[in-house]
Amino acid sequence: MKPEDQRVILDLVTYPGSAPRGTPEEVLRHFGADDGRALGLELLRGAVAERDGDQVEMALIVADRFGLSPACLEPLITLCSADWHHAHEGVVSALGTLRSPAAVPALQCLADWVPDYLDYDDSRAMGVKAVWALRRTPGPEADEALRGLLASGSGIVREAAAKGLRSRGVSESEGM
Incomplete structure (x- = not known):
């Protein structure tokens, strides 16, 4: 360009x-x-x-x-x-x-991954944004991804995933 x-x-x-x-x-x-x-x-x-x-x-x-x-x-x-x-x-x-279910695996990875250039970001903004994107994505795949993020290495992402499940009216343990 x-x-x-x-x-x-x-x-x-x-x-x-x-x-x-x-x-x-x-x-x-x-x-x-x-x-x-x-x-x-x-x-x-x-x-x-x-x-x-x-x-x-x-x-x-x-x-x-x-x-x-x-x-x-x-x-x-x-x-x-x-x-x-x-x-x-x-x-x-x-x-x-x-809001595509096809993006769920990629969003789940981005919620947990910290690229080197974002290593300074203790607020985990990208991870939280990925959780928000999952919250807006329809389907059971997004529910499962949010449940999977309850085991994230980041407490901020875990908390966002739990809030995401609650906002969707989904149990944290359902389907596990």
């Missing part, structure tokens, strides 16, 4: 007290696209193929702004276990938006 491509995408980002510098229409025009969801998918797939961490972040901005298509699920799941980028929290958020 060229620096100009990144600039156009970053112009969509808002900061407290300021309006975005760019518009979605400018992004579509810059990339010669007429469908922002399709553009987000194309950028995600390109980021995975090129193993480009910066492009992952740009793709997530585009996908967040235009919406995620269900086809984004596959590259997002691939990105969950990739150690060559630093956008795992954004990936978790995107998977939480999609």
Whole structure:
């Protein structure tokens, strides 16, 4: 991805007290696209193929702004276990938006995994976000994943998983 491509995408980002510098229409025009969801998918797939961490972040901005298509699920799941980028929290958020049972194993892993670049984070923000995504995901697979996280090495994740089960009206021991 060229620096100009990144600039156009970053112009969509808002900061407290300021309006975005760019518009979605400018992004579509810059990339010669007429469908922002399709553009987000194309950028995600390109980021995975090129193993480009910066492009992952740009793709997530585009996908967040235009919406995620269900086809984004596959590259997002691939990105969950990739150690060559630093956008795992954004990936978790995107998977939480999609609410797909197919993402449950990846979300469960992300709830317990601490990438080296997040080793400083004692609040386990990524793990808690993954639990929240599991809470929003329908189906018994998500219930089982939350139960599995009750044995997490992190007390914060264990507590979030227990709250998640309660919010879903599911017993912590059911099915065990």
